Amino acid sequence: MIQNKKLFGIATILLLISIVVSFPYFEENPYGEEMIEAFGFSIMTVSGLNILALIGFIIFLASTYFLFISLKKYQFRSMLVAILIIVFIPSALVNLYQRTIATGIYALHYNEDQSYCEYETVDTSTMHAICELPFKNYSNKDVAFQIEFYGHYRSNGVGINSVMQHNQPYDAVVHANGQRNIRIEMDITLSEEDINFDSGSSTSVPVIIKSGDNERKL
Known part of the structure; x- marks a missing residue:
């Protein structure tokens, strides 16, 4: 079935490279993006194109071409x-x-699609916020960790996550083999930059979880 072992080997190596580039590695971003950003390189162009995704796709096409011939x-x-x-x-x-x-x-598995935050201004300088973040622990031990919010901004440049960052990190625990909707509720004093904040909600909330030196961006 294989008529050229050398080309087949090249196809296999390129396929493995494309898998590594797209490997999620427990993060929101693929492993390849994490490696490139660690060296200070941007994976996005001015137009918003994901360079790494384009490179990975080209490598994959090359692997299928060599595999075919x-x-x-x-x-x-x-x-x-x-x-x-x-x-x-x-x-x-x-x-x-x-x-x-x-x-x-x-x-820990984080169900981002079912996460949400709701917020309401109490007065001109105070906001009441409630977030529900669903986690599932697949291990046989309790997992204690800290939660931080990032990104997820609204069109006016101010978003629920930017405001929730004022009081982070937030401590949380998910028991062994358990599932829990972690509820974060608090009153937050708004800064002058956030003074125009109004009531609303936010879904699919991106978070960072930390424990000691370990960190995951979800």
């Missing part, structure tokens, strides 16, 4: 398998690890 038959079946690998394997590996041997904050 390296085989005598079953080329399209093999390309379909490669597509399924790049789509499902990275997230499946993270999910398997998290459900089996992960410990601490790496055993």
Whole structure:
């Protein structure tokens, strides 16, 4: 079935590289983005294009091309398998690890789609905020950690997360093999920059969780 082992080897290496670039590594951003940003390089252009995603896609296309010309038959079946690998394997590996041997904050699953914050101005200088953040702990031990908010700004440049950052970090605990909606509720004194803040809500809330030297951006 393989007519050129050298080209098949190149296809395999390129496929592995594209998997590494897109590997989520327990973060909101793929592992490749985390590595590049750690060296101070921006992954976005002025137009908003994700450079790393483009590079990863080009590498994947190259891998499928070399895979196609390296085989005598079953080329399209093999390309379909490669597509399924790049789509499902990275997230499946993270999910398997998290459900089996992960410990601490790496055993926590954050359901961002069901998270939300509601806020209401009490007076011109005070805001009352309530956030519900659903977490599930897959480990056999309680996990204590801290929560910080980031990003998620409104169109006027001020968002619920920017205001909630005033009093962070927030302490939390999820019991062993347990699921918990962590509720954060407090009155926050608004600064002059936030004085025009009004009532509203925010969904799919991005957070950072920390425990000791470990940190995850979700």
